[in-house]
Structure formats: C-alpha cells, structure tokens
Amino acid sequence: MNITLANEKDVEWLNEVIRIEFPYTEFNEKKITEKINNPNFCILVARQGNIQTGFCETELFTQKQEARLNAIFVEDAWRDQGIGKTLIEYTINQCKHKRIQKIFLLVKKENVGAKTLYKKTNFDFIKMHDKKIDDSDIEVWEQKI
Numbered sequence: 001m002n003i004t005l006a007n008e009k010d011v012e013w014l015n016e017v018i019r020i021e022f023p024y025t026e027f028n029e030k031k032i033t034e035k036i037n038n039p040n041f042c043i044l045v046a047r048q049g050n051i052q053t054g055f056c057e058t059e060l061f062t063q064k065q066e067a068r069l070n071a072i073f074v075e076d077a078w079r080d081q082g083i084g085k086t087l088i089e090y091t092i093n094q095c096k097h098k099r100i101q102k103i104f105l106l107v108k109k110e111n112v113g114a115k116t117l118y119k120k121t122n123f124d125f126i127k128m129h130d131k132k133i134d135d136s137d138i139e140v141w142e143q144k145i
C-alpha cells in the first residue's frame with residue numbers, strides 16, 4: 001500500500017465514489033479539482049499499484065488549529081486490511097505538520113463500522129450534533145493530537 005496526496009488523475013475516481021457513497025454532498029469534478037489544489041484541504045489516496053483503494057478528506061482550519069475529517073472511504077474489496085486505519089494515521093501526521101491540535105468529525109449514529117475505526121484510532125465521542133443529516137442522528141467525535 002502507498003498513500004499520497006490526491007492528484008488530478010484521481011478526480012474521476014473520487015467523483016464517482018463521492019456520488020455513490022456521500023450522495024448528500026454536492027460535488028463535481030471541478031469542485032474536487034479545486035479542493036485538491038486548495039491548501040486548506042488534505043485529500044489522501046491509498047493505492048495498490050495503479051488502483052485507488054481508499055481516500056480520506058480533511059479540512060484544515062489553521063487559525064483555530066483545528067481540522068475536520070470530512071470523509072473516509074475504502075473500496076469494498078479492500079476493507080478490513082488496515083487501509084482505513086493507515087489513512088487516519090497519515091492524516092494525523094499531516095495535521096501535526098500543519099500545527100493542528102484537534103481533529104473532529106461528524107458520523108452517523110448508526111455507522112458502527114466507521115465508529116469502530118474512529119475508536120481504534122483514538123477518537124472519542126463528544127456529543128450529539130444539533131442537526132440531522134440524511135435523516136440520521138449525527139455524533140461529534142474528536143481527538144487532541
């Protein structure tokens with residue numbers, strides 16, 4: 001496995017994954033290209049050879065020394081092999097380099113798989129979010145780094 005920042009060749013794949021996995025977000029290839037080139041975003045892609053196996057997107061709020069992990073995804077065929085965990089470890093390292101002190105995220109209450117991954121990477125449940133997303137109750141998790 002190899003993890004690097006997303007580049008323009010990843011845009012088509014990212015757009016397809018986001019369309020299917022995160023339909024409540026409004027994205028297109030142009031917006032993803034802008035994000036890849038925006039220093040306030042960190043999009044890491046896990047690869048096996050030429051194949052993209054997963055990604056993790058984080059938004060940096062450098063003045064507040066905080067970051068929000070916006071999305072993490074691993075292709076079905078590649079799950080349960082530690083890719084999600086490694087993507088989060090790389091994300092934490094990137095954030096440390098940018099002097100971020102806290103990473104937070106929103107997760108659907110029923111997303112037990114993602115919550116297990118977050119627990120195993122040292123995130124803690126903080127509180128319920130004040131709004132529903134996609135008709136689901138949402139939890140706020142965070143970790144100090």
Ligand SMILES: CC(C)(COP(=O)(O)OP(=O)(O)OC[C@H]1O[C@@H](n2cnc3c(N)ncnc32)[C@H](O)[C@@H]1OP(=O)(O)O)[C@@H](O)C(=O)NCCC(=O)NCCS
Pocket residue numbers: 021070071072073074075078079080081082083084085086107111112113114116117120
């Ligand atoms: C959540 C997701 C990213 C996990 O990716 P992954 O590569 O399979 O995770 P890992 O293999 O690194 O798992 C890390 C740990 O979490 C546990 N875990 C991961 N998914 C799990 C699941 N569905 N159920 C129970 N435990 C799970 C693993 O057992 C592993 O534990 P270990 O370290 O003791 O072995 C992946 O299932 C996914 O893409 N889901 C759909 C998208 C999503 O829901 N994203 C989160 C919301 S943005």
